[in-house]
Amino acid sequence: LDELATKRDLEELLEAISRIPALGTTGIVAAIILLVLLVSVWIYAKKLQEKIGLKANDNLRAADQAENEAQNRDASREWADANNRVEAWKDKAASQTGTDPRPEEPKV
Amino acid sequence: MKHIWLLLVLALACVTIPKIDYFMPSSEAGYPSAELSACGQLWHGAAICPIPEGTDFSSLALAVQTYGNGTLTIDSDGCAVHADLTYSESKRLPIPLSGPAKKSCLISLSVYPRIENAESEGTKVHSFRGQVAVKVLPAKPNEWRGLVSRVATGQTPTAKLWVGKDTEAKMVRTGCGVKELSDEALVVTDGFATINAIPSMSKDVGVCLVEGVIRSRYPDLMFTVLVITYDSGFSPLPIPEVLLDGGTLTVKADAPVSQIGLDASFSGGNEATFHNFDRNKNSVLRIVSLGGRSALGEWQPKEGNWRWMN
Numbered sequence: 435l436d437e438l439a440t441k442r443d444l445e446e447l448l449e450a451i452s453r454i455p456a457l458g459t460t461g462i463v464a465a466i467i468l469l470v471l472l473v474s475v476w477i478y479a480k481k482l483q484e485k486i487g488l489k490a491n492d493n494l495r496a497a498d499q500a501e502n503e504a505q506n507r508d509a510s511r512e513w514a515d516a517n518n519r520v521e522a523w524k525d526k527a528a529s530q531t532g533t534d535p536r537p538e539e540p541k542v
Numbered sequence: 543m544k545h546i547w548l549l550l551v552l553a554l555a556c557v558t559i560p561k562i563d564y565f566m567p568s569s570e571a572g573y574p575s576a577e578l579s580a581c582g583q584l585w586h587g588a589a590i591c592p593i594p595e596g597t598d599f600s601s602l603a604l605a606v607q608t609y610g611n612g613t614l615t616i617d618s619d620g621c622a623v624h625a626d627l628t629y630s631e632s633k634r635l636p637i638p639l640s641g642p643a644k645k646s647c648l649i650s651l652s653v654y655p656r657i658e659n660a661e662s663e664g665t666k667v668h669s670f671r672g673q674v675a676v677k678v679l680p681a682k683p684n685e686w687r688g689l690v691s692r693v694a695t696g697q698t699p700t701a702k703l704w705v706g707k708d709t710e711a712k713m714v715r716t717g718c719g720v721k722e723l724s725d726e727a728l729v730v731t732d733g734f735a736t737i738n739a740i741p742s743m744s745k746d747v748g749v750c751l752v753e754g755v756i757r758s759r760y761p762d763l764m765f766t767v768l769v770i771t772y773d774s775g776f777s778p779l780p781i782p783e784v785l786l787d788g789g790t791l792t793v794k795a796d797a798p799v800s801q802i803g804l805d806a807s808f809s810g811g812n813e814a815t816f817h818n819f820d821r822n823k824n825s826v827l828r829i830v831s832l833g834g835r836s837a838l839g840e841w842q843p844k845e846g847n848w849r850w851m852n
Contacts, residue, residue, distance in 0.1 A: 484662035516717035516753040536760040539704040
């Protein structure tokens with residue numbers, strides 16, 4: 435019974451396929467154009483995604499670099515001022531420095 | 543057959559697309575993580591070196607580790623160096639510095655790896671930053687010590703210095719937001735003095751330098767502390783599990799790690815095996831992530847162990 439049912443299903447399927455009208459030349463051309471269009475859109479979307487991704491990283495680098503430069507500028511200026519203050523203090527207080535030889539640092 | 547192809551495609555995808563690091567990126571946190579080599583030492587993220595006045599800057603032998611291909615930027619207002627270099631492989635890249643050292647300066651470096659297959663998929667690739675403080679010492683210098691202190695926001699930066707036993711000491715210091723010289727007594731324990739925070743140091747993410755002098759019965763001791771304050775939400779990359787069996791070194795790192803390197807050899811992913819490891823030679827083992835986080839292990843041939851920095 436099972437075999438008969440399968441055979442009947444198969445026959446019905448073949449009959450349904452035979453009822454589909456042939457595509458014809460116009461149909462084939464339209465299908466190819468549609469396929470090409472779909473592939474083009476997919477490639478374009480992929481390229482766009484790549485461009486956006488690369489651009490995002492370029493922006494990240496530019497922002498990072500600008501922040502770095504600003505940080506360096508501020509720290510450098512402040513350090514130069516600190517150095518000048520300490521040098522001026524040293525000049526004034528040089529005579530008060532200790533004179534005993536410093537013992538060696540113990541090795542850990 | 544179909545399944546074999548599927549497996550091959552999956553395997554290829556795993557190999558070619560590096561893993562995303564979902565933790566806070568080091569550059570965003572203000573945590574320097576570049577591998578630096580300067581004045582004969584290996585440093586992680588930040589370095590401090592002395593140089594006698596008039597000596598050529600090239601004597602610092604400053605170099606930075608690069609990854610894959612990308613760009614390296616060098617920026618220093620004090621040393622008047624501003625350069626963008628393109629590199630094409632993972633290697634220790636020497637920094638072209640030259641000219642006589644006249645004044646102390648802070649050099650900022652950034653390694654920007656370019657990983658196109660990851661970036662084109664929308665993955666962010668973060669930089670590895672480095673800070674190098676170069677202290678120019680006069681021809682007849684006092685004793686000088688340079689220290690690096692990396693602290694999370696809200697924590698107290700401290701630095702320990704050998705002053706010498708059986709002495710009272712006081713200190714003057716300035717910098718890191720303190721515009722006047724402050725004069726304060728120091729507690730010396732077993733010959734070591736601990737320099738505590740200047741309140742303004744630990745408030746914001748950033749870089750600054752403290753200059754100071756410790757006065758005791760011994761000659762004046764000059765010191766410079768390079769203070770890096772980073773976001774407390776940052777997690778340094780955990781130290782990996784390293785197994786050494788004969789000459790075979792097996793490294794198992796945390797999931798976000800995308801590259802493991804031993805000296806000049808590199809391997810993708812968070813697990814790697816290296817053969818012919820020489821225990822009698824100095825070696826550097828490194829793990830890095832796309833978030834710019836890294837950890838460095840320096841093999842100590844005498845002790846037979848790794849010294850880790852992360």
